Amino acid sequence: MTAQPVDRVVIGEAVELEVRAARAGSRMTALLLDLMAMFIIAVALFALVTLVMSTLPFEFDDASLQGITVVGTVLLLVGYPVTCETLWRGRTLGKAALGLRVVRDDGGPVRLRHALTRSLVGVAAEWPGVLLPPVTWVAALTTMLGNPRGKRLGDLVAGTMVIHERTPATWGWVPGMPPQLAGWARTLDLTGVSDELALAVRHFLARGRELREPARTELGRELAAEIAAVTTPPAPPNVPGWAYLAAVIAERHRRARDRLGRARAVSNAIWPDLSPAQPETAPLVRPGVPYSDDTPPLAWPTTASRLS
Structure with a gap:
């Protein structure tokens, strides 16, 4: 059985834990699942907003509609991961499906400030690359591939890392004690x-x-x-x-x-x-x-x- 690469973190109690840092492959798969979840949420919100707007006595012009769209997109890209990671202890739907979790560099659970920092950096420096593939996307992917713990830009700024919480069995056959x-x-x-x-x-x-x-x-x-x-x-x-x-x-x-x-x-x-x-x-x-x-x-x- 091939040994799984592990990283060691020292928590506040001076106890060293071995964890498996999530790499680009599993993180990108989790991201795709989160994008699907956000798409479903966006469709539901769009239907709700359209229903509400149809009941108003006045109409919105194109500039107002574009502004609502931009604000809604940013709130979705920031609000979805921040809400999930804060209330669900470092997990989103995609991360939970793949057994991943965001933790601090010392192994502790992330708080609101960590989740918010990761998301804001993602929107400012990484998400534009998904929409309009500029140099920022290349920089973000290079950072994730080159970092020993698979960190993206948001993780570096927030002081977090993504780990596998499902550790596979590493013990094979072991002789019994005479x-x-x-x-x-x-x-x-x-x-x-x-x-x-x-x-x-x-x-x-x-x-x-x-x-x-x-x-x-x-x-x-x-x-x-x-x-x-x-x-x-x-x-x-x-x-x-x-x-x-x-x-x-x-x-x-x-x-x-x-x-x-x-x-x-x-x-x-x-x-x-x-x-x-x-x-x-x-x-x-x-x-x-x-x-x-x-x-x-x-x-x-x-x-x-x-x-x-």
Whole structure:
């Protein structure tokens, strides 16, 4: 599974959250949906205004009609996003359909001033490009494509960003924790275990049965040596190789899941109506491990000499 790019924001409580910034593709799709919604609203307002004007005892000249049209267009382009983003916590109809949300750069919810600033800049510097494609449209699109967080001009001025609130599951198969190693695993220092090393061990445990001897044992020894070199304390004596590796990866996953749970608790406090794509209690760990207890143990990582 391809890892999704994430951005990190530090909120006021000094908690670092990982978010996925929305890029040009999803934002343009949301914009098209919002344009459709605004078109429907415009048609309904036009019908209402026409009905009201037909009941008045006097007629409007062409200049008055043009003025009403301009004012109505601006109010629609500004009022629709400002109203939605202020009352709906950073979402419009298009953003809600695609699972997007506008937040401040510190991860907090947007207020009226943020939504109004974004919309005014959009009308002044971006919407004219939609109507009459001048240089402003090119500048706005270039800004969105070139910014690391996919920000448009309005976001840069208002100090906001658009994020994906539906985070896809990033965990694949994870080995279960051998019960006899659970207590020891909680004492491990795993700061030196990189994502690449953990992924290699997880793949080895998941596909070890497909490997033939002596290749399986040799690969297991190499991975165990790499794990032993960056973790403490050493493994208990007489522990099967698969159990050691499984315990390390399962414990690393448990800690990452706990951090994610705490981050989601904070983010839910910031965005109360934000629901994760999957329940936090959803089982992410397949029970058991890919080898049985009678699998010959790999050479064990208490010291480098024992792995030679």
